[in-house]
Amino acid sequence: MIKRIIIFIMLGLMAMIFFNLASNYVENESLLKLGRYYAEKGPQELGAPNLVTAVVVTYRGLDTLGEVTVLFISAAGVGLLLRRTRRKQNDEDLEKADRREERAGVHKPASEIVETATQLLLPMVILFGIYVFINGHLSPGGGFQGGAIIASGTMFLLLALPESHISRILIAVTESLSGFSYVVIGVLGVILAGGFLDNRILGLGEYGDLFSAGAIPLIYCFIGLKVGFELSAVLDRFRKDDTGPEKT
Amino acid sequence: MIPDIPISLIALCCGLALILIGLWGMLTQRNMIRIIIGFSLIDTGIHMVMVSIGYVTGGTAPIINDSVPLAEAVKRIVDPVPSALVLTAIVIGLGVTSVMLSFAVRIYKARKTLMIDELTESKL
Amino acid sequence: MYISILVLLTLVLCAGILLSALLAVILKNNVGAIVSAGLASLFASVVYVVLAAPDVAMTEASIGSGLTTMIFLYAIRKTQGIDTTSRENK
Amino acid sequence: MTEIGFTELTVIISAVLIFFSIVFGIVRLVIGPDTVDRVVAIDLLTIVTIALIALLAHQAERYIYLDVGLVYGLLSFLGVLAVARYLEGGL
Numbered sequence: 001m002i003k004r005i006i007i008f009i010m011l012g013l014m015a016m017i018f019f020n021l022a023s024n025y026v027e028n029e030s031l032l033k034l035g036r037y038y039a040e041k042g043p044q045e046l047g048a049p050n051l052v053t054a055v056v057v058t059y060r061g062l063d064t065l066g067e068v069t070v071l072f073i074s075a076a077g078v079g080l081l082l083r084r085t086r087r088k089q090n091d092e093d094l095e096k097a098d099r100r101e102e103r104a105g106v107h108k109p110a111s112e113i114v115e116t117a118t119q120l121l122l123p124m125v126i127l128f129g130i131y132v133f134i135n136g137h138l139s140p141g142g143g144f145q146g147g148a149i150i151a152s153g154t155m156f157l158l159l160a161l162p163e164s165h166i167s168r169i170l171i172a173v174t175e176s177l178s179g180f181s182y183v184v185i186g187v188l189g190v191i192l193a194g195g196f197l198d199n200r201i202l203g204l205g206e207y208g209d210l211f212s213a214g215a216i217p218l219i220y221c222f223i224g225l226k227v228g229f230e231l232s233a234v235l236d237r238f239r240k241d242d243t244g245p246e247k248t
Numbered sequence: 249m250i251p252d253i254p255i256s257l258i259a260l261c262c263g264l265a266l267i268l269i270g271l272w273g274m275l276t277q278r279n280m281i282r283i284i285i286g287f288s289l290i291d292t293g294i295h296m297v298m299v300s301i302g303y304v305t306g307g308t309a310p311i312i313n314d315s316v317p318l319a320e321a322v323k324r325i326v327d328p329v330p331s332a333l334v335l336t337a338i339v340i341g342l343g344v345t346s347v348m349l350s351f352a353v354r355i356y357k358a359r360k361t362l363m364i365d366e367l368t369e370s371k372l
Numbered sequence: 373m374y375i376s377i378l379v380l381l382t383l384v385l386c387a388g389i390l391l392s393a394l395l396a397v398i399l400k401n402n403v404g405a406i407v408s409a410g411l412a413s414l415f416a417s418v419v420y421v422v423l424a425a426p427d428v429a430m431t432e433a434s435i436g437s438g439l440t441t442m443i444f445l446y447a448i449r450k451t452q453g454i455d456t457t458s459r460e461n462k
Numbered sequence: 463m464t465e466i467g468f469t470e471l472t473v474i475i476s477a478v479l480i481f482f483s484i485v486f487g488i489v490r491l492v493i494g495p496d497t498v499d500r501v502v503a504i505d506l507l508t509i510v511t512i513a514l515i516a517l518l519a520h521q522a523e524r525y526i527y528l529d530v531g532l533v534y535g536l537l538s539f540l541g542v543l544a545v546a547r548y549l550e551g552g553l
Contacts, residue, residue, distance in 0.1 A: 007275045011268060018264040027254040028304045028327070035302075035327035043312055043321075051310040051328040052427045056335060067336045074343030081350040108551050114543065125536060132430075132529070139526045140311065140426035144339050148434040149533065152540055155442055159540075159547050227339070231439060234346050238353075238446035255382050259419050262386035266393055266412070273397035281402060281448055285409050288440060289393050292416050295432070299425050309424045309524055316524075331425045338431045342440055349447040356451040377477045378521070381514070384481060388488050388507075395492065404497045407545060411491065411504050414537075417530075418511055421518055426527050433533045438540060445548050 047204035048137040048213040056142065057216050061197030065186065068179070068226060075230045082237045110160045118160035125153040133224030137213045143220040147227025154232040158239055171233045178225040185215055185222070256303035263296030280352045280362045284345060291341040295334045302330030382422055389415045406444045413437035476517055483510045501545045508538035 031039060038051055038059065048054040056064055110118075133146030157164050189198035199219070205212030270289030277283055307326035308316060316324055356362055389412050396408040413436035420429035466474075487510065490503040512531045519527035 004276075007272070010275075011272055014271065015268055018268070022257070022261050022264060025257060025260055027256050028302075031304060031322060031325070031327055035329055036322055038328055039310070039322045039325055043318055049312045050427070051312065051325070052331045052335065052425075055328050055332040060332060064336065067340060070340055071343050074347050077347045078350045081347070081354050110547065114547075117539075121539070128532065128536070138311075138313075140309070140430050140529050142335075142427065144335060145427075145430045145434055145533070148431070148439055149536065152434065152438055152536060155439070155540060155544070159543055231342075235439075235442065235446070238346075238350075238443055238450070252376075253379055255379065255422060258379070258382050258386055259423055262389055262419070265390055269390065269393045269397060277397070279402075281444070281451070282397075282405065285396055285405055285444070288409055288436075289396060289412065292413055292432075292436060295428070296416055296419065299420055299423050299428055302425070303423050307424050308522055309426050309526070311426075311524075311526060313526070326424045331428050334425075334428050335431050338428070338435055342435050342443075345440060346443050349443060353447055353450045362451055377474070381477065381481065384484055388484065391488055391492060401497055403545065403548065404500055407497065407500055407504060408491070410541065411507065414504075414508065414511065418514060421515055421527060421530055424522070426524075426530050429530045430533050433530065433537060438537050441541060442544055445544055449548065 043207070046199055046213060046216070047207055048199075048216055049207070050137050050139065050142075052140075053137045053142055053216060053220070054213075057219050058197060058199050061186070061219075064223070065182070065197070068182070068223060071227065071230055072175075072179070075234050078234050078237050082240070109162065114160050118156050122153055122156055125156060126150060129153065129224070129228065133220050134210070134217055136220040136224075137216045138210070143223030144227055146220075146224040147229075147231060150224070150228030151231035151235060154228075155235060158235065166232065166236050168233075171229050171236075175226055175229045175233070178222040178229075182219060182222040182226070185219055189215075254305070256300040259296055259300035259303075263293045263300060266290075266293030266296065269293075278363050278365055280355070280364060281349075283364075284348050284352065287348065288341070288345055291338075291345075295337060295341075298330050298334050298337075302327035378422065382419065385415050385419050385422070389419070402448050403445070406441060406448070409444075410437050410441040413440070473517065473521065476513070480510055480514050480517065484514075497545075497549070501542060505538060505542045508534055508541070512538070 030036075038055060042051050042054045042059075043049065046054045046058055048058075129146045129149035129152075131146075132141035132149055133143045136142035136146070154166070158166075185201070186197040188201050190196050193200040197219070199214035199216045202214045202218075204214055211217070267290050270286045270291075270293060273286030273289065274283050277286065304326045306324075308324055310325040310328040310331070312318055312321050312325070352362065355367070359367065361367070392408045392411040392415065396405045396412065399405045399408065413432055417429045417432035417437065420426070420432060484507065487503050487507040490506070491500055494500045494503060512534045515527060515531040515534065519525055519531075
């Protein structure tokens with residue numbers, strides 16, 4: 001009972017703070033200084049029509065690199081926490097064990113309608129994901145959204161065909177290669193252009209074309225691949241059925 | 249007719265209320281999964297507050313193409329900076345949520361319970 | 373006229389967000405709570421479209437409402453057992 | 463009253479229809495006694511939301527907003543499929 005009163009008082013205090021915040025709120029009539037700078041200078045400097053992309057990839061590119069790192073660390077943490085408790089550390093051994101488990105049929109198979117629909121839809125979902133991250137500088141979207149859509153495609157595959165197998169080695173190789181290329185492009189920016197992750201190492205091209213805005217589409221492709229495969233790995237980790245008691 | 253409330257004020261109040269609801273859920277629930285649901289509600293609320301602060305009256309998306317020419321861009325677009333921040337915050341939210349859930353799965357495997365009342369040995 | 377319609381729609385969407393968030397806290401059933409939290413994310417992403425931030429709307433729709441729900445469902449599948457729903461709201 | 467053109471009339475009528483669809487969907491969500499009812503309500507709300515995004519794209523005259531609607535079309539299948547597979551025990 002005392003706990004409830006304390007919770008109530010605390011929520012009331014927070015509500016008072018929030019009420020003050022909301023009652024003094026005035027909607028912006030014009031852009032603030034930083035936003036105005038980006039709106040005036042961004043299109044000429046970087047050649048990207050989508051200013052959010054310009055801010056994410058180039059102006060605040062280091063933040064994005066850090067964020068991709070955070071995502072990588074959290075994927076690695078999920079992998080560490082949900083790891084097998086067996087003594088087989090070898091990748092090939094683990095894959096063989098996975099295949100055995102999947103052949104044994106732990107999951108109930110999906111109905112025929114779901115399987116057929118997924119086989120029809122899966123290429124289109126992956127294509128849509130690639131569209132989203134290649135067009136990140138022209139339309140809403142980008143690497144993170146495209147990666148999430150590719151992970152949704154993986155999710156379709158796991159839902160419709162629970163016996164399907166996702167190669168751990170392919171995921172690891174693709175993820176490492178795209179992360180490495182991302183950093184290499186950033187370092188090339190230091191050598192060839194104005195600074196780390198500068199997109200002007202390639203020509204800016206015609207404003208509004210697909211191949212324009214320097215290295216932004218390239219960087220977003222690598223971010224999209226990395227995020228997509230990382231999220232797929234997280235989903236795969238959560239899918240594996242080893243709910244038995246832990247042996248210590 | 250309807251009074252002319254600014255749209256961003258509605259979204260701001262909704263985001264703040266969402267933070268309160270999520271906090272209430274986190275404090276009153278005893279199941280770990282429900283606590284994590286409360287956390288994700290707080291996440292959504294904070295994102296709504298940040299996006300609504302970046303709104304400019306009558307603004308449109310910060311994508312400069314044929315329908316918003318470059319000359320008018322400064323007057324018509326909304327602030328791109330909060331959008332970019334929230335974009336990365338959402339992805340990090342997913343990472344944090346998945347790590348929390350894998351902790352919950354791990355605790356369940358070890359102790360066969362999700363109720364925080366029964367995990368008493370870490371209490372002083 | 374347009375402005376009033378927009379305000380009205382935003383009010384309905386915000387009411388939907390708050391109601392589904394309340395349901396996510398109140399409901400006894402774990403799956404119902406997860407689905408309601410996903411719906412709160414879904415409505416929030418429409419509010420982002422109204423607030424002229426389509427990039428954020430896309431991210432929230434695909435990550436906040438899609439993948440988070442999946443990961444929650446996998447997690448409760450893995451933690452089904454003795455006492456997941458028996459003693460809530462004590 | 464000033465004269466309302468055909469397009470404006472269409473927009474207003476569709477806004478009213480979307481409004482009521484959202485309200486009814488929320489009612490089903492709140493009173494739905496079972497999880498299956500709530501999932502059906504969420505499917506309805508996702509589909510209605512696609513229409514709402516198309517309407518907003520028209521009203522703001524920015525057709526690039528329609529990309530968000532495409533993501534919703536993907537999600538409306540995925541979310542319902544995931545919950546359905548969970549409930550039948552195949553996830």
